[in-house]
Amino acid sequence: MLVWFAWFNVTALTNMRGGIGPRGRPLMFASMAGVGVLALGVEPLIDGHPWLFAVGYVIARTAVWPLWWSGRRGAGAMRPLLWGPGVSALWLLTPLVPEHLLGWALAALAFLEMSLLLLRPDGKESDAPRLSGPHLVERISLFVMIVLGESVVQIVDSLDTERTAMTWLTAACSAHLHPGSLTCLCLGMILVHVGTQSLTRQAFATNLGLKPRRRPQTAAEREQVRREPAAAREERARDATGAPHDPQGTWHAILGGLTQLATYLVPVVIKLFLVVTIASLTFNALVRPPQTLQAPDGRDVLVDGARVHYRVWGSHGTPIVLVHGFAESTVAWSLTAPELAKNHVVYAIDLPGAGYSQYTGHYSIEDQARAVTGLIEALHIERPVIVGHSLGAAVVGRAALDAPGAIGGVIFADGDAMAFEGRSADPGAWTGVVSRLPYVTTLYRLGTQTNVFARPIFDDQCGSTCRGLQGPDADRLIDAWMRPLRSRDAEDAMRVMAAHAMTHLSPEQVRTIRVPRGIVWGAEDAMSGGSLQVAQQNFAGAPTATIPQAGHLSMVADPAGFAAAIETLLTRLRTP
Template sequence: MVAVLALVTVTSLVFNAVTTPPPTLPAPSGADLVVGGTRVHYQRWGTHGPPLVLVHGFAESSVAWGPAAELLARDHVVYAVDLAGYGYTDFTGRYALGDQVDLVDAFVRRLGLDHPVLIGHSMGAAVVGGVALAHPSDIGGIVFVDGDGLPFANGSTGSGSAGGGSGPARWILRSPYGISAYRLLTRSARLDDRLIRSNCGATCLGLTPELVEAWMRPMRQGAAEAALPAMAANGVLSLSPDQLRAIRVPRAIIWGELDLRSGGSLDDARHDLGEPPTMVIPGAGHLAMLGDPVTFAADVEQVTAGMSAAH
C-alpha cells in the first residue's frame, strides 16, 4: 500500500507539473468593466427593451445563458455577468454572499440600468435574492431559476467570508491528488459533455460541443484552481427562509420539471417567496435554460412582463 501510494503521489506530481495552466486566459468574447476596483467580465445581447441581468450558478459562468440570452435579446437588453471567482471576472478571494451581492448591484449602478430584472440560476438565486434584500430600489424584480436560495442539507448558509468551511475539504482540493482530479475533469471533453448534459433533463436543445468548450475554458485557469478551495469550503451561497420571506420586490420562479433536488425544492421556493408566478418547463432538468431555451425565454417574457413598471 505504501508503494502504491508513493507511485500515485509521484504520478500526480509529475502530471501536475506538465499540465500547469496559465494564471489567467483572455476572454474570447464579451467586455470588462471595473466595479469597485474589481474587473468584472460580462456579455451583452440586444439593443432595446427592458434590461435583464442574468446571474449564473456554482461552477458556471455567463456562458451558460448564451442560447436563451440570444432569444431574450429580441425584446430586451440582456446582460450576463461573471461573479467574482468565476468565468473571466477577477479572482478576488472575496466570495461570500455579501461580496457577490455588492458586485452585482455595483454592476447595475455602474451601467446605469433602469430597474433591471435580475434572473439567478441555482446558486445565483441566492445572489439576486440578496440584491433584492439589500438594494430593492435598484431593481425591478427577481426570478429564481432552478434554485430555492436555501442552504444544502448540511446546514451551512454559505454566506460566511472566504476561508471558512472544513479543513479536510480545503486540504483535498489543495493536495496534488485534488489538483490532478480537477484538471482531468476540466480537460475531458467527453466527460464535460456528459456532466452538463445530465443536468439538462430529457432534452438538451441548447447544448453544443462549442458551448461545452466555452463553459470549461475559464475553469482551466490557474487562478480558478487557486480560488476553488476558498469557494468550495464556504459551500453554495444561500439565504435563510426568513430572509427569503422578507423580499418585497416583484418575484417569480422558473423551474425544470425534472429538477427534483439539484436546485433545492420548488415547493420551498414557492412558499418562501409568497407563491409568486411560477413556470415549470416540461422535460427540462436543472439547466432549464439549456434544456429548452425557447420555452425558457418565453417563460421569462411572461413572468417579467410589467415587473419594472410595477416596482
C-alpha cells in the same frame, strides 16, 4: 472489485480441486449468469436501487458454493457456511442500508470476504501442496488483459471529439487512474504479496473448510490408503486441516486474522500511496494551465476596484440581468439571451471567482451580490429584473435585499437560494487542507482539461429533451463553458469556496425580499439546485413557470422555452 471477487471465487476453487469436472460446469455457467445480472444492476445501483446488483452478486457467489461444501470432507462446517450462505445473506441486506452508508457497507463486506479467503484460523504452516502457479498466472493474466482492454476503450472514447496532445495525455491518465483500474491494481498487488509469503493450498482449504486433496504418489501409498480404515482416514484429515481444533472458535479466528490481513495491506497501501503521489505530482507538473485566461468576447467594468466581466445582447426594451450558478459563466446564457434580446436589453455577468471576472479571493455572498449591484450602478441600468440560476438565486436574492430600490424584480431559476444539507456553515479548516492536496488538483485538471467527463454531466443535467446540445455546435458550447475553468485562478477560487459555507440565504431572508418575485423551473429538475416546493413556500404567492422536459440546465434544454417563460413571468411578477 465485486466482479473480481466472484471471479476469484471460481478461480481459487478450480485451482485447489484441479478442475471442477463435468458436474461442476453448469454451476460455473450459473455463476457467470449471476455476473451478467450484477452488470445489469450497476446503473440502478448508481440511482440508489441496489436490489438487482445484490441479487446478481449473490447468484454469482453461491452458484458454485455446493462445490465448496462437497469438498470439505469432514472439516468444520462453519467456515464454508460463512463463506457461502452467510456472506450472501448479508449482501441481500444491502438494499436496506441508507444510501449515504452503502459504500461503507459494500467495503466492509468485501473486507470480510477477503479475510475469509486469505486467513488461516490456526496460523500454522502446512506441508500441503502449494497453489498451482501456472494456472493462477494464466487466469490473472487474462483478467489483466480485460482491464487493459477497457482502458484502451476509454482512451479511444476520449479521443472521439478532440485529438490534441493534451487530450492524449489526459485520456491516458484518466483511464489508468479510473477507480476500477486502481482497485484491480491494489488487489493484484495484495495477491502477489500474499503469494510471496508462501500462501499454500492448505491456507485456502483451512480458511474455507475445504480439505485439500493430496493424491498418493507411490504404489505403496495407494495400497496404504486402500487398506486404511475409514475412521483413521477421517481422523488424519481432521489433523491435517486443523479446523476442528480451533479452541477459540471461528469468529476468534476471523478477528485474529484481521491483524494478519493488515500486515499484508499496510505495505501494499504504502506502495500504492507512493505510486499515486508520484503520478499525481508528475501529472500536475506536466499539465499546468495558465494563471489567467482572456475573455474571447464581452466587456469589463470596475466594481470596487475589481474587474467584472459581462456581455450584452439587444438594444431596446426593459433591461434584464442574468446571473449564473456554480461552475457556470456568461456562456450559460449564450443560447437563451439572444431570444430575450428580441424584446429586452440583456446583460449577463461573470460573478467573482467564475468566468472571466477578476479572481479576488473574496467570494462571499455579499461579494457576489455587490458585483451585481455594482454592475447595475456602473452601467446605469434602470431597475432591471435580475434572474439567478441555481446558486445564482441566492446571489440575486441578496442583491434585492441590499439594494431593493435599484432592482425591478427577482426571478429564481432552478434554485431556491437555500444551502444543501450540511453546507450552511463553514466546513472547517480541514477542507482547505484537502483541497490543496495534489490528488485534488489532478482530479480537477482531469475533469476540466477536456470535455470527456463534462459531456455526460451536461446530458444528465439538461433533461430528456436538450435542444441546446443538439447539432454540430454542441461540442463548441461545452468547450466554451469549460474554458474559464482551465486556469490556475479558477483552481484557487474553487479551493477558497470549498473552505467556506455554500452561498445561500436563510428562509427568513428570502421571505423578506420586497421586490416583485417569480420562479422558473425545469419540470425534470428534482433537487440539483434545491426544491421547487421550498422556493414556492418561501416566495408565497409568486407566479411559477415550468419548462417541460427540461432538467436543471433549463436555459440550455429549451432556450426559446426559457425565454418565453421569462416573458410570461414579467407580466405576472408580484410584490409580497
